[in-house]
Amino acid sequence: MKKIIFLIIIFGIGLGAAGYWYWQKNPYSKEILKLEILGLREIVIGQEVEYIVKYKNNGNVRLEEPRLIFEFPENTIGDEGFSRRKELGPEDLGDIYPGEEKSFRFKGRLMGKEGEVKIATARLSYKPKNLQARYESSTTFNTVIKPTVLTFEFDLPSKIEASRDFKFSLNYFSTLDFPLTNLGVRIEYPSGFEFLESSPRSLEKNEWEIPLLNKAEGGRIDIKGRLSGEVRDQKIFKAVFGIWLEDKFIPLKETSKGVEIVKPRLSIFQQINGQSRYVANPGELLYYEIYFRNIGEEAFRDLFLVARLDGKVFDFETVRTDFGKFNKGDNSIIWDWRDVPELRFLDKGEEGRVGFWIELKRDWQISGPWDKNTLLKNTVLLSQVKEEFETKVNSKLVILQEFSVKENIYTITWQAKNHFNDVKNIKVKAVLPPGVRLSGQISPEKEKANFTYDSQSREVVWLVGDMEAGRGIINEAPAISFYVFLDSGEEIIGEAVITGEDQWTETIIEGKTGVITKL
Secondary structure, eight states: HHHHHHHHHHHHHHOOOOHHHHHOOOTTTTTTEEEEOOSSSOOTTTTTEEEEEEEEEEESSOOOEEEEEOOOOEEEESTTTTOEEEEEEEHHHHOOOOTTTEEEEEEEEEOOOOOOEEEEEEEEEEETOOOOOOOEEEEEEEEOOSSSSSSEEEEEOOOOEEEOOOEEEEEEEEEESOOOOOEEEEEEOOOEEEEEEEEOOOOSSSSOOOOOOTEEEEEEEEEEEEEOOOOOEEEEEEEEEEETTTTTTEEEEEEEEEEEEEEEEEEEEEEETTTOOBOOOOEEEEEEEEEEESSSSSSSSSSOEEEEETTTTTEEEEEESSEEETTTTTTTEOOOTTTTTTHHHEEEOEEEEEEEEEEEEEOOOOSSSSSSEEEEEEEETTTTTTEEEEBOOOOEEEEEEEEEEEETEEEEEEEEEEOOOOEEEEEEEEEOOTTEEEEEEEEEEGGGEEEEETTTTEEEEEEEEOOOTTTTTSSOOEEEEEEEEOSSSSSOOHHHHHHHHTTTTTTEEEEEEOOOOOO
């Protein structure tokens, strides 16, 4: 038995010695192939980074069939056709001879949040000469995104009265040395928040597309909403500014701000021509009524109420008001407690009202399609309370209907004009009198597909399509001509009516022109 144990010990010692000798002679330990990545340890968002992948064969055996795989950090972008994973095979690398050293360079732009660690990886696999087994060396390289050159902040009051409409903004600005595209903003609202509207329009009430952002450019998202909750509740608004990469939203900058709900003291609202959400028309007479109610616990005394008007469409020469005084310097109307009893003393739960009339201009100049979306603003100040009211103004559609005659053939020409806002799905309709018939000739040729006639109703329809603001005013107006025969009667064509969908006010608007009769 002792002999067997002795033999086992001798065998173990011999096996260990052989293993140690093999390990000492083994050319495939981790020290044989040195693999490393060189690059920048800190960058700003979107900065182009060059990674250098280096390897060196420190052994005395040739390494065959090498394959190098380099992977950029997540959310890296590059030129068209860019791929995060780069792979080089034997045809690119060749055999790696003892003492041989090589390096390869890879460029990309890293996207992510400030403070985020971006990890690049490299793996090199190979077969030592005369062996079938493959070995692999790997390494990583970390880069941190420094505090950003993107500004993204809330412009939000610190205290909000419960259940009152209020406005806030998200401002963004870039000082990056290259343009950013495919941008977006997402907001996470606190509980109790009701979204009302925004400018620009949102995609899903909490998401917006951001246009191309060049260096030293920025923008703003204005949001109107209402917040409910208990007095002294703390509400947190959060937002993310990011970029879309391959249908994935990548955050670049995050911001948050808290507000406190406070008890309201005064409620202020307005109506125009008897409606609280009114859409105005050019040339219209507007009657503003401003209501104020004490919803606090204490009475108010000796108040002044100020309504300040802002908008190029107002005709300030037409302001009329009972008891109020109009100041042309800043286009404001002031009501004094000496003239309005409810301003002299407003007890708990009581309500007061003031009013004024003002006309809108029928026409005004716009400098281009960008100078659109007309807005009337009325800022009301009462005690420490400030309310801003905005009223949208419809565009103005115009249809010109003219004619010429040669023998018994009348040429009728329509011209469509759109003034102040973008309008879609514009069409013109008119009815031909019983004694009139179409010749079938229409010009220009391209408008034939947009012209129809219903023999039963005798209605002629021209599908104009979409028109941007100022079309036909600052540039050429779309037009169509068609030819008719007058067999009997005096009337050649009835009144023409143009209609369309105003994209700013989201209403159907129309314009008309009179009938045409024989000379």
